[in-house]
Amino acid sequence: MKKLLSLVLVLMLVCMAGAAVANTKLNIAYMPNYASLWSVVTGINQGYFAEEGLDVQLVEFADGPTIIAAMESGSIDMGYIGPGAHKLCINGRAKIFCFSQIGDADHVLASKKAGIETIADLKGKKVGYSSGTSSEMILKYALEEAGMQWSDIEAYEMDASALVTAMMSGSIDACACWSPSTTTIINASAGDVISLCSNKTFAHRSVSPASWIVLNGYYEKNAETVLKFTRALYKAMDFGSKPENFEQVAKWVAQQCATDEATAAAQTGDAAWPSSAEVLAGAQDGTIEGYYKVQQSAFIASGDVAAEVPVSDYVLFDNMVEAGK
Numbered sequence: 183m184k185k186l187l188s189l190v191l192v193l194m195l196v197c198m199a200g201a202a203v204a205n206t207k208l209n210i211a212y213m214p215n216y217a218s219l220w221s222v223v224t225g226i227n228q229g230y231f232a233e234e235g236l237d238v239q240l241v242e243f244a245d246g247p248t249i250i251a252a253m254e255s256g257s258i259d260m261g262y263i264g265p266g267a268h269k270l271c272i273n274g275r276a277k278i279f280c281f282s283q284i285g286d287a288d289h290v291l292a293s294k295k296a297g298i299e300t301i302a303d304l305k306g307k308k309v310g311y312s313s314g315t316s317s318e319m320i321l322k323y324a325l326e327e328a329g330m331q332w333s334d335i336e337a338y339e340m341d342a343s344a345l346v347t348a349m350m351s352g353s354i355d356a357c358a359c360w361s362p363s364t365t366t367i368i369n370a371s372a373g374d375v376i377s378l379c380s381n382k383t384f385a386h387r388s389v390s391p392a393s394w395i396v397l398n399g400y401y402e403k404n405a406e407t408v409l410k411f412t413r414a415l416y417k418a419m420d421f422g423s424k425p426e427n428f429e430q431v432a433k434w435v436a437q438q439c440a441t442d443e444a445t446a447a448a449q450t451g452d453a454a455w456p457s458s459a460e461v462l463a464g465a466q467d468g469t470i471e472g473y474y475k476v477q478q479s480a481f482i483a484s485g486d487v488a489a490e491v492p493v494s495d496y497v498l499f500d501n502m503v504e505a506g507k
Contacts, residue, residue, distance in 0.1 A: 205232075205235050205236065205237045206235060206236050206237065206407055206410075207237040207239060208236055208237065208238050208239065208259045208260065208407070208411065209239050209241055209257060209258050209259050210222060210238050210239065210240055210241065210258070210259065210260055210261065210262075211241050211242075211243050211249040211252060211253070211258045211260070211261030211262065212240055212241070212242060212243070212261070212262050212438075213242070213243060213244065213245065213246075213249075213262065213264070214242055214362075214438075214439040214441075215287070215360065215361055215362050215435075215439070215449060215452075216361070216362070216431075216432065216435050216446055216449035216450060216452060217264070217282075217283065217285055217287055217361065217392055217449065217452050217453055218262045218264075218392075219434070219435045219438055219439070220283075220422045220431055220435065220455060221282065221415050221418040221419050221422055222238070222240065222262070222415070222418065223240075223431070223434040223435055223437075223438050224418035224419075224421050224422045224431055224434065225238070225414045225415060225417065225418035226238055226240075226434075227434050228417070228418065228421060230414040230415075230417040230418055231411070231414045233414065233417075234410035234411070234413060234414045235410065236407070236410055236411060236414065238411075240438065241257075241258060243261070244312075244341050244342045244343065245264075245266075245267070245312060245314070245315045245341070245342060246261075246262075246263035246264055246266060246267025246268075246270070246314075246315060247266075247267050247270060247313075247314040247315065249261040249262070249263060249267070249395075250263070250267060250270050250275055250276050250395070253276065253395075253396075253397050253400075254275070254397065259396070259400060259404075260279075260394060260395065260396045260400075260408070260411060261394070261395055261396075262282065262392065262393070262394055262395075263276075263392065263393055263395055264285065264287075264288075264315065264316045264360065264390075264392050265285065265288070265316040265319060265381075265390040265391060265392065265477065266314060266315035266316035266317065266318060266319045267314065267315065267316075268391070268393065268474075268477060268481075269481045269486045269487055270314075271393075271395060271496045271497075272478055272481060272487050272491050272496055273487065274495075274496070275397075276395045276396065276397055276398070276496075277395060277396055277397070277398050277401060277496050277497070277498055278393040278394070278395050278474075278496060278497045278498065279394055279395065279396050279401065279408050279412060279498045279501045279502070280393065280394040280412050280415055280461070280501070280502055280505075281391060281393055281394075281456075281461055281464065281465070281470045281473075281502065282391070282392040282393055282394060283391070283392055283453040283454065283455055283456055284389055284390060284391055284392075284453060284454060284473065285381060285390045285391075285392050285452055285453040286380055286381040286382050286390070286451075286452055286453060287316075287360045287361040287364070287380075287381070287390075287449070287452040287453065288316045288317065288319075288320040288358070288359070288360045288380060288381050288390065289320070289358070289359065289360070289364045289377045289378075289379065289380045290304075290320060290321060290324045290356065290357070290358045290377070290378045290379050291349065291356060291357055291358075291359065291364060291367055291368065291375050291376070291377055291378070292304065292307075292355065292356035292375065292376060292378050293349070293352070293355050293356065293371070293374055293375055294374050294375075294376060295352075295374050296355035296356070298355060298356055298376075298378070299376070300328075300378065301324045301325070301327060301328040301330075301378050301379060302328045302330070304324070304325070304328070304330070304334070304335050304355075304356055304378075305330060305334045305335065306334070306335070306336070307335055307336065307355040307356055308335075308336045308338060308353070308354040308355045308356070309321065309335045309336065309337055309338065309354065309355065309356045309357060309358070310337075310338045310339075310340050310344070310345045310348050310349070310354045310356070310357035310358070310359075311337060311338070311339060311340075311345075311357065311358045312339070312340065312341055312342050312345060312358075312359070313339045315342075315360075316360060316390065317342070317345070317357075317358040317359050317360065318358065319388075319480075319484070320358050320379070320380075320381065320384070321337075321358035322484055323379075323383075323384045323387070323388065324358070324378065324379050324383075327379075327383075327384070338354055342359060342360070342363060343363075345357045345358075345359045345363060346359070346363045346366055346367055349367045349371075349375065350367060350370050350371075356378075361449045361452045362441070362445055362446075362448070362449055364377070365445065365448050365449070366445075387480060388476060388477060388479075388480035389473045389476050389477055390477075391470075391473045391474060391477060392453070394411075394412075394415065396408055401498070405501075408498075408501060409501055409504055409505055412501055412502065412505035413505045415505075416458035416461070416462075416505055416506060417458070419455070419456060419457055419458050419461065420457050420458050420459075422455055423455040423456055423457040423460075428447070428450045429447065431450075432446040432447040432449075432450060433446070435449075458505075458506060459506075461502060461506070462502065462503065462505075462506035465499050465502035465503050465506075466503060470497075470499075470502075471493050471494075471497070471499070474493045474497055475493055478490065478491065478493065
């Protein structure tokens with residue numbers, strides 16, 4: 183009898199070990215802000231990814247282009263990108279498998295001490311930006327709205343963290359950046375730094391969708407894994423889209439970013455956070471396709487994309503719809 187019980191115990195342990203091994207480990211890229219993390223940290227902390235048999239490991243990056251490069255190197259399986267990096271998807275480097283949200287996190291900030299109160303005042307000033315990101319995109323829009331060209335400013339290319347340091351030290355007069363860097367710079371300026379414009383300023387000509395992406399080769403081999411990840415994201419969206427849960431999600435974001443909860447909570451207004459039903463409906467009725475069409479038109483107008491590409495070539499609507507069933 184003791185031998186039988188021992189055998190049963192061994193079998194149970196083997197089964198438990200087998201179940202653990204069966205979990206698919208995923209390296210997921212994110213940027214250290216609420217917009218990038220709101221759904222994925224919710225999915226982790228609420229156990230939604232575990233329910234799908236996924237072991238999600240988060241890896242921090244500064245921007246979308248760097249995330250895509252890491253995916254191409256094989257170190258990252260899937261990732262989140264902001265508006266600026268979408269041109270790389272249009273140009274064939276990655277595919278969008280899930281819409282995340284429409285954002286309003288990008289701003290052009292300027293120092294009043296440098297004599298800047300309007301976009302036109304940027305002429306001849308030192309302006310920092312992060313190449314290939316939504317930072318570069320909103321700065322282009324700002325200059326165009328004021329009838330200015332890139333050559334009208336002293337443009338300084340730098341990464342996102344360097345923009346914060348440069349603005350706080352006064353080595354540049356203005357910069358284009360995104361949340362939470364915007365909040366950090368404004369709060370540290372003692373009233374000197376102001377926002378000249380944000381994504382909403384240019385809503386008449388462009389929208390700013392953020393998305394979850396994957397390389398085409400990875401998707402072809404792991405479509406079921408991507409679907410499971412999307413299903414978990416949908417559950418997380420249903421939790422995170424409710425205003426009564428913003429505080430809890432902000433706590434998780436703060437923990438992941440090693441920042442204070444107030445900074446994370448201040449970012450809850452950076453977008454309208456959709457539920458899974460809203461994403462599913464948008465994928466089915468053409469609303470989300472419309473967002474990406476408008477965005478692509480803006481990229482074509484700015485010269486970042488050479489010619490029109492069918493949105494369905496780089497957006498996996500079938501995955502979004504299937505995940506919602």
